[in-house]
Amino acid sequence: MARVLVTRRLPTGGLDPLIEAGHEIVTRDDDTPFSKTELIDAVRDVDAIVCLLTDRIDADVLAAGAAGRLKVVANVAVGYDNVDVASATGHGIVVTNTPGVLDETTADLAFLLILAAARLASDGERDLRAGVWDGWEITEYLGVDVHGATLGIVGFGRIGRAVARRAAGFGMAVVHHTRNDTGIAGWTADLDGMLASSDVVSLHTPLTDETRHLVDARRLALM
Structure with a gap:
């Protein structure tokens, strides 16, 4: 099963499909945003990130994840300019968003x-x-x-x-x-x-x- 980093608290039930599928959810105790340094450290040992548009998933973060086992960046937003898509593509990391919901x-x-x-x-x-x-x-x-x-x-x-x-x-x-x-x-x-x-x-x-x-x-x- 996958290890999934969730950068912020999501509405109740939002992570139920992942939990029910047996995936491990990694998050922090409070709801403060990750700094860039914290993100780089956190992505080294996860298979996927569930992030928000306020999280800057740049080339440095993606490189740290790619050096480990990161395969997916799931952006909880319609837009995705907070993610360096070109860098993700170069590392073979899939980027997803949530079009149409808003x-x-x-x-x-x-x-x-x-x-x-x-x-x-x-x-x-x-x-x-x-x-x-x-x-x-x-x-x-x-x-x-x-x-x-x-x-x-x-x-x-x-x-x-x-x-x-x-x-x-x-x-x-x-x-x-x-x-x-x-x-x-x-x-x-x-x-x-x-x-x-x-x-x-x-x-x-x-x-x-x-x-x-x-x-x-x-x-x-x-x-």
Whole structure:
């Protein structure tokens, strides 16, 4: 049976399949994150790591694991930019993630942020908690309406499309940009033009060398 390092506490029942299969679970008594040095030491004698997106599984950690018997890095997240996939591949270590489990939830949060920014909800909550009771003015916390506004979505995968569905329900016009034509109404190849014409922009691309700083100072100035 395998020896599995679990870097943080998971929700109740999350490890039951591994335990029921007879695998040995290795973790720490408290729930503090592993430092890099601790991770390097811990991976030397395990077959697999179950890690979170806050764990940096870099080339040094992977090399230490590969020198032992590490075969799998299971990232409990949709994204996996915290794992050096190229290094893992070079060592013959399989990297897995959990795609699809948070599409709708992430879209909910994205649209929550859109509404909060538009309606100045954070400003109002902050003043409420601070006990600011200086009266009311008609323009206070005025914000802007989202209905009738244009939402530009960069990246139109599962989460981007889920955000688009929510925006449509709020009466927003939706346009989107991807590298290739999606064949869906609202697609544009002109990212700069979309940024310039959108009232709200929501980014839904994976973090890669190509997308890092995709929206730079020049593109911010277009908005």
